[in-house]
Amino acid sequence: MLSGKTVAQHNSRESCWIIVHGKVYDVTEFLDEHPGGSKIILKYAGKDATQEYEPIHPPDAITTNLPPEKHLGPVEPDTVEKVVVEITDEEKARQERVSNRPSLEEILNLHDFENIAKQVLPEKAWAYYSSASDDEMTLRENHAAYHRIWFRPRILRDVTNVDWSTTILGHKSSMPVYISATALGKLGHPDGELNLTRAAAKHNIIQMIPTLASCSFDEILDAAQPGQVQFFQLYVNKDRAITKKLVQHAESRGVKGLFITVDAPQLGRREKDMRMKFEAEDPSVVSKSGSEPVDRSQGAARAISGFIDTSLNWNDIHWFKSITKMPIILKGVQCWEDALEAYDFGVAGVVLSNHGGRQLDFARSGIEILVEVVTKFKEKRGLTFPNEKFALFVDGGVRRATDVLKAIALGATAVGVGRPFLYAFSAYGTEGVEKAFEILHDEFQMNMRLLGARNLKEVVPEMVDVSNLQSHVVVPRDDLYGNNYESMTYAKLKDL
Numbered sequence: 001m002l003s004g005k006t007v008a009q010h011n012s013r014e015s016c017w018i019i020v021h022g023k024v025y026d027v028t029e030f031l032d033e034h035p036g037g038s039k040i041i042l043k044y045a046g047k048d049a050t051q052e053y054e055p056i057h058p059p060d061a062i063t064t065n066l067p068p069e070k071h072l073g074p075v076e077p078d079t080v081e082k083v084v085v086e087i088t089d090e091e092k093a094r095q096e097r098v099s100n101r102p103s104l105e106e107i108l109n110l111h112d113f114e115n116i117a118k119q120v121l122p123e124k125a126w127a128y129y130s131s132a133s134d135d136e137m138t139l140r141e142n143h144a145a146y147h148r149i150w151f152r153p154r155i156l157r158d159v160t161n162v163d164w165s166t167t168i169l170g171h172k173s174s175m176p177v178y179i180s181a182t183a184l185g186k187l188g189h190p191d192g193e194l195n196l197t198r199a200a201a202k203h204n205i206i207q208m209i210p211t212l213a214s215c216s217f218d219e220i221l222d223a224a225q226p227g228q229v230q231f232f233q234l235y236v237n238k239d240r241a242i243t244k245k246l247v248q249h250a251e252s253r254g255v256k257g258l259f260i261t262v263d264a265p266q267l268g269r270r271e272k273d274m275r276m277k278f279e280a281e282d283p284s285v286v287s288k289s290g291s292e293p294v295d296r297s298q299g300a301a302r303a304i305s306g307f308i309d310t311s312l313n314w315n316d317i318h319w320f321k322s323i324t325k326m327p328i329i330l331k332g333v334q335c336w337e338d339a340l341e342a343y344d345f346g347v348a349g350v351v352l353s354n355h356g357g358r359q360l361d362f363a364r365s366g367i368e369i370l371v372e373v374v375t376k377f378k379e380k381r382g383l384t385f386p387n388e389k390f391a392l393f394v395d396g397g398v399r400r401a402t403d404v405l406k407a408i409a410l411g412a413t414a415v416g417v418g419r420p421f422l423y424a425f426s427a428y429g430t431e432g433v434e435k436a437f438e439i440l441h442d443e444f445q446m447n448m449r450l451l452g453a454r455n456l457k458e459v460v461p462e463m464v465d466v467s468n469l470q471s472h473v474v475v476p477r478d479d480l481y482g483n484n485y486e487s488m489t490y491a492k493l494k495d496l
């Protein structure tokens with residue numbers, strides 16, 4: 001075992017060791033490759049970096065990125081000096097805002113969580129969670145698209161009892177909503193994704209576990225209650241042996257669905273996240289490096305995603321089917337042609353999604369794609385939806401039960417909700433997520449009654465008017481362009 005004193009001697013660019021979770025790593029040669037920059041590692045040279053490392057990295061990031069000979073083994077815990085993290089004025093102000101959060105009783109809708117999260121999250125976390133690609137047009141369109149659908153409710157039905165429970169891939173769910181995968185939960189809260197697992201257990205909601213969770217996969221599985229249903233979102237690794245191991249491990253642990261992300265051969269450029277990175281980087285440290293410059297400018301997203309396989313293609317679906325019996329769902333399908341192809345390849349369903357606006361900007365919203373997919377499936381395969389043979393999921397921009405009911409009316413099996421639950425636990429931990437489920441519960445009850453639907457089967461296409469959905473006459477403002485634009489001027493009155 002190494003002593004803390006020995007580790008402390010390796011505190012420079014020439015020899016840089018760090019401690020993470022009680023183990024010592026020699027990161028000297030990795031300094032210039034670190035997507036988050038060398039400066040942040042050098043700050044912890046010779047020290048325990050766990051506190052800084054944990055929220056921004058999936059648990060195995062260091063072990064998979066460093067060759068085994070750089071894993072130097074455990075350190076004697078009592079010999080390690082405690083790292084004192086300096087609290088800045090900005091951080092003090094943030095902590096004060098945390099203390100001044102409104103009570104959960106005052107939180108009335110999912111927008112409230114977002115608003116509080118914006119004020120209480122550390123800047124880096126807010127930048128990573130809230131950001132989307134390029135001009136963030138798709139991010140905003142995702143929500144705006146629901147505003148182009150209006151209801152045609154039915155009256156004089158006995159709506160004393162209304163039931164919005166459903167089954168998703170054969171598993172019971174208390175509502176037609178599942179928790180969509182979002183990365184790096186510990187940026188927002190020390191318990192990260194476990195907040196979702198715990199709340200989901202209490203409310204019988206299905207959680208999709210992200211590949212890039214902050215908590216380890218097994219921690220999340222271990223936190224589940226007996227019988228609790230979980231899905232797994234997969235980023236396919238260039239090293240297919242790693243992917244196979246992950247998938248088969250998920251299956252052996254009882255995961256009930258494999259959602260393969262297909263819209264992210266490269267993660268989008270999220271400029272809010274990238275700006276954080278620039279601000280955190282110290283150019284003087286970078287310029288001391290003699291090696292080739294590496295692109296460390298792309299924020300948390302780039303830092304965690306280098307392993308993703310850009311060569312993923314349709315033929316791989318056969319391979320996935322050969323390595324698992326879990327239902328396979330393609331997450332990130334964006335047109336009817338690909339949805340049909342997925343069906344013909346024999347997968348169990350698709351998520352019509354643009355990755356929360358974080359990938360291709362000007363990708364259309366999932367709800368808009370749903371309409372064309374349902375139309376074309378009927379025309380070309382004679383299928384109607386919802387359909388047990390092939391599930392259509394939608395995600396992106398959902399903030400209200402009415403949004404969900406619109407998707408259900410149009411044929412979705414269920415809707416994925418990502419950021420709102422992330423914001424709920426960032427601001428209030430597990431109780432926040434529970435409150436979010438309770439809010440949706442109340443909204444479902446009221447809106448089902450007002451729609452005249454006693455169960456989800458009665459939420460039918462005739463209850464929505466989508467005549468404007470595919471028209472993009474109103475688009476979100478392009479703020480960066482708009483703020484730079486100098487207004488033209490008018491003819492002026494002569495000076496009097």
Ligand code: PYR
Nearest residue numbers: 183212267301355358
């Ligand atoms: C994202 O940042 O969007 C990921 O999926 C990791």
